[in-house]
Ligand SMILES: Nc1nc2c(ncn2[C@@H]2O[C@H](COP(=O)(O)OP(=O)(O)O)[C@@H](O)[C@H]2O)c(=O)[nH]1
C-alpha cells in the first residue's frame with residue numbers, strides 16, 4: 461500500500477515553482493460579453509444556480525458572480541462532480557461554507573448519475589427557495605425561470621441535460637464537452653420540468669478577468685476549467701505532484717508504478733533526508 465510512506469522522511473519542496481505571477485496570461489476576452497448578457501437577463505429570472513466543481517469547494521468561484529449576479533436573486537450553490545470527491549467530507553464542507561461565506565443552500569450532485577440523491581433534492585429545493593422569495597416583477601408569472609452560472613467545465617450543461625431527462629424524459633439536448641469553453645452560445649433556454657414549468661438558461665463559463673491568486677488558477681486548471689495549454693501541462697502536473705506530497709497523499713506511487721514518493725515530474729524518485 462502506498463500509505464506506508466511517511467511524509468516526514470522526505471525532503472519535499474516547500475514551494476511549487478509554478479506559483480508565480482507570470483503564469484496568469486489566460487483570461488479569454490469573450491467572457492466579458494457573456495457576463496454583460498447574463499447581467500441583463502437577471503431581471504427575468506427567479507433564482508440563480510451557481511455550479512462549481514466539488515473538488516475545489518473553497519476556491520475558483522468567480523467573485524464577479526457573488527458581487528453582481530447572485531446577490532440580487534435567490535442563490536443555490538451546486539457542487540457538481542461529487543463522484544470525484546471524498547463524500548465523508550461533505551458535511552464539513554457545508555458547515556464551512558455556511559460559517560465563512562454565509563451560503564445556506566448547497567447541493568452536491570453527480571450530473572452523470574440519474575439516481576444521484578442531490579439531483580433528486582434539487583427540484584423541491586429550487587421550488588421552495590423561489591416560493592419563499594420576493595419575485596418582484598415576476599410575481600404574477602406561473603412558470604419559474606432559473607439561470608445556471610459558473611466557471612467553465614463544471615458541468616452546467618450536463619446538469620440541465622440530466623434534470624431534463626430525469627423530469628421530462630427528454631434525452632440530451634445541450635452540447636457537453638471535456639474541454640473548457642464548449643458552451644459558447646448565450647442563454648439557451650431549456651424546460652426541465654412541467655407542473656410547475658421550470659425553465660433553465662444555460663450560460664457559457666465565466667472566469668474571473670484577472671486571476672490574482674495563482675494557486676487558485678492552478679486548481680482551476682487541474683479541474684479543467686482552463687484549457688491545459690493556457691497554463692502549460694508541465695505546470696499543472698508539477699502543481700499536482702507538489703499538492704499531493706504536501707498533503708501526504710501517496711496513492712500515486714502505486715498508480716504510477718513508482719517505488720516511492722517523488723518530487724519531480726521528470727524523475728522517478730527523490731533522495732531521502734539523511735538520517
Ligand atoms: N465525473 C463527472 N463528470 C462530469 C459531471 N458533470 C459533468 N461532467 C463532465 O464534465 C465535462 C464538462 O461538462 P459540461 O456540462 O460541458 O460543463 P459546462 O462547461 O459547465 O457546461 C464533461 O466532460 C462532462 O461529461 C459529474 O457530475 N461527474
Ligand SMILES: [Mg+2]
Nearest residue numbers: 616617642643
Ligand atoms: Mg456548457
